[in-house]
């Protein structure tokens with residue numbers, strides 16, 4: 408079984424590029440060039456240098472002693488929370504901004520929901536001196552004021568999406584419209600392993616630095632490069648794709664993907680896409696998505712803004728369908744409790760997205776000598792207000 412992308416841009420039956428004809432030249436230009444550019448020694452050198460000096464990689468693989476004692480197993484945390492800007496998203500935006508420059512683009516567009524990808528994009532645009540336009544739903548602009556302020560400070564122009572539900576999918580539509588109108592000079596930075604081929608594969612490759620580091624770091628700690636389990640939360644799926652990447656074909660390594668159940672999988676207020684979703688087309692790719700009987704996309708809900716996405720990347724749909732990864736879902740309450748537990752056992756305040764992955768430790772039992780690597784995708788500073796309200800701190 409092949410778990411990676413095939414030459415036509417599909418993971419099994421999922422993926423592809425379902426785009427309006429007017430977008431074809433842009434996507435095709437990227438498709439024809441991305442592997443060639445990523446293979447260039449000069450590109451590799453610049454990418455790796457920035458990951459080291461600007462992002463602060465390698466991120467530590469930390470043995471969480473007290474957490475391990477509590478759950479009677481061996482738990483390592485992959486500390487993406489220590490990256491510049493506080494999460495794994497910067498790995499991808501660094502890669503894509505270098506790609507954009509190699510393709511001669513000098514204008515960058517992006518869409519953002521919670522604002523995390525918008526901030527990571529505005530950051531790399533400032534770093535490279537490129538124009539940055541971020542589309543964001545009007546509702547999200549109001550809900551995520553600190554991230555809007557960050558983007559503006561970094562020099563980005565934030566344009567509100569005023570149509571539809573005025574959230575992420577409407578911002579995506581605006582970004583696509585912009586790209587159609589500016590095919591020559593503009594690159595569209597997508598923030599997860601979603602979108603038309605080649606985006607899911609390109610983003611997975613940029614994020615694959617995570618599993619590459621896990622291999623040698625685990626060798627240092629445990630004299631093996633192979634964990635028994637890798638656990639990661641899944642919104643679109645990029646931190647999970649990065650953490651799994653170099654282990655995809657090694658079926659001795661069990662993969663656990665954690666989705667947000669919101670108020671409960673069957674509550675109608677959830678983002679457990681693979682369990683609830685059916686095959687459909689979103690953001691230019693064929694994948695599992697939450698939809699009504701007549702195919703309208705359902706508004707997702709999660710307490711964590713980063714997991715609040717109605718679809719999931721095509722790689723993950725394939726991992727779900729083939730059973731290569733075990734999909735679990737975690738409610739708001741379970742995630743918040745697990746987040747607070749990490750604070751008090753290890754002195755690390757996790758992003759609420761990452762806290763969903765942590766909640767698996769309570770739900771599933773592991774052998775005492777099992778080696779678990781958990782992707783701590785981001786830090787919780789951005790979530791302080793949510794923690795305060797939830798625990799009445």
Ligand SMILES: *Cc1c(COP(=O)(O)O)cnc(C)c1O
Nearest residue numbers: 599642643644645646713760785
């Ligand atoms: C955006 C985000 C996620 C979800 O995105 P993926 O593409 O699924 O990784 C998870 N954790 C954090 C901290 C995020 O900012």
